[in-house]
Amino acid sequence: MTSDALKRAFVERAKALGFDTIRVTSPDSIPLAPERLKAWLEAGHHGAMDWMVETAERRSDPRTLWPEVRSIILLGLNYGPATDPLAALAMKGHGSVSVYSRNRDYHDVIKGKLKEVAGFLASKASSDVKVFVDTAPVMEKPLAQAAGLGWQGKHTVVVSREFGSWLFLGAIFTTAELPVDEPERDHCGSCRRCLDICPTEAFPAPYQLDARRCISYLTIEHKGHIPAELRTGIGNRIFGCDDCLAVCPWNKFAQTGREARLMQRDDLAALPLADLARLNDPSFRTRFSGTPIKRTGRDRFVRNVLIAIGNSNKPELAEEAVRLLDDASPLVRAMAVWAMAQLLPPADVAGHAHGRAERELDADVREEWRRALSPAHAEETAQ
Template identity: 80%
Template sequence: MGALRQPRLLEGDALKRAFIARTQALGFDVVRIARPDGIPLAPERLKAWLAEGHHGSMDWMVETAERRADPRTLWPDVKSIILLGLNYGPAENPLAALDMKDHGAISVYARNRDYHDVIKGKLKDAAGILASKGGADVKVFVDTAPVMEKPLAQAAGLGWQGKHTVIVSREFGNWLFLGAIFTTAELPADAPERDHCGSCRRCLDICPTKAFPAPYRLDARRCISYLTIEHKGHIPEDLRSGIGNRIFGCDDCLAVCPWNKFAQTARETRLMQRDDLAALPLADLARLDDAEFRIRFAGTPIKRTGRDRFIRNVLIAIGNSGERRLAAEALRLLDDSSTLVRAMAVWALSRLLSPEELAHHAASRREQEEDENVRQEWDRALHREEAVA
């Protein structure tokens, strides 16, 4: 009996077609391919951004800059980079929750199961086609690795980086989760997408904290998404009022883009959407302890932020609400174990109580406070009230 014949491996266009067919079956909405040398301007742009300090406290951006700027430094054997998009377009206006001052607004992307978990499994499944049918090596990445997905997505033709630095698609507007597959397979590359922003600057002008020093440049230190999600410390006082009732992320610059007129509502089953996260009562959120927080937000990106930082954000929203009845929630949190929470409870009360009431509470707590940041928050609040008086 002769030896079994090995199945013929696919190459080029044939392998690309087989791969795309699999990604469509997995629910991806768009697939494009870039060359590893497709982002030649990225190294200098990244270097300038980091030099300006616009990365804030995201020190890993500096530590991984070399690998991030050139895909071939991350993996010298890579021959093709595949960018995949999964639509998460909202059914309703994502900015509607901003008018509900006694509720917290959650960014659209976080009203689903954690996209890292959703996409990574799908990417591994899709990448298996390249290995089994093409004999290629693969690596999959979803946001957490030093990969510049957005410039690569533009180089692949998936969309273009708008003036707000986020990928904009002519088919899906501003609502695409991105994933990347690096492979040793040589696949036909797609044509890059050109910029279609024109003279429009809606995304820049709507930003409540003025996080864009210029078109196509984002200062993360002023970005509400960075401040409420990535930033681990106390949020600068001059930015708190601009945060409004946004307690996890910000959709303003995405939601006002004119290209959203072509966007499509995401299919709920793929992302396990949570309709209960669109707008949440601040009073309920302020009462969450660590265990309750973990249960409430299990499986969502919100859980990764942790209870203390989340309650910090909730207290800023309470301070911005103008709802005096919410002062009771801030008063209770003056005794919280977290210094982040105690400091923002002081700030919230300074916005909701009279100078006399604030001084009364300070008298029993300011001198007993051991944390310097919280004491400074008391001092600023009392000084502010004295100045107003």
């Protein structure tokens, strides 16, 4: 079988398994990636994701990861939502979760498909293969642009002329020599919708993302307390953020010609904050079993829920924050103090502080109490 015929057979098999777009590039197709990655890391834009530093060398050159690789196949699966992904943001008593998390964990969904189609390639080409889905030091986005699958937009996410900003990416490294595709050029033009909509101003410049200000990073990856100055911008986003993706004008193409679109669970589109605040560890695990949300753990998730409660402008939700003032987790207690202080008058805050603030052992929680009881905060609340 010729390399062209092999590629055609592979693409046909991949599409039969549900992949929407398949392109091929070479291991040496991203020569600028190492320098760009180094600059991003040196600026500290990776936040607490220390593994990005530790794997920088392997991440910047595919051949460092696997010297035998001859071709890299990038595959995309469209997960474009059928409804407005930002609709839940107006429902202040509910929490909004990112579109990608409203179903089974995409790592599980894609990895099985990738292994199956990679096995097909290995048998047809008598070649070795390795499969990657966002769990190894592979720079999928630059490789996707080099392969012609799409381009990295100003929001740093891959944008496709066919599927907009809604693509799950997977990669197959192989020792087989396959014909490569032409790289995709940038089609963003003067548009900056994705930059302007960001609630926390996480883009210091086009094509640059500061993860330390990104709501997706803060609500999913960040393990500590979320900085006070960023909390109001988070609104009711309790797991991830779709704003910069959802406003991309190329998304209009993601809604057409896709019969097998990944369906999102309706029950995960908007979640009542009062119910979520009452989750303990077992009920959290049960509620979100099989979804990406489970990865944060109960404490981080309830931290996010409390920030949404504090931003809700619904005093009736204050009782959920008050109930969590004595939670076992300092992460939860700290945000319970903050949320309560956003919703209740200063006198009530002081009443709930009595006894608790004095006996609190955690320094971060004590600091939240100090801010909540400060004259400056009382002034803000009164306004």
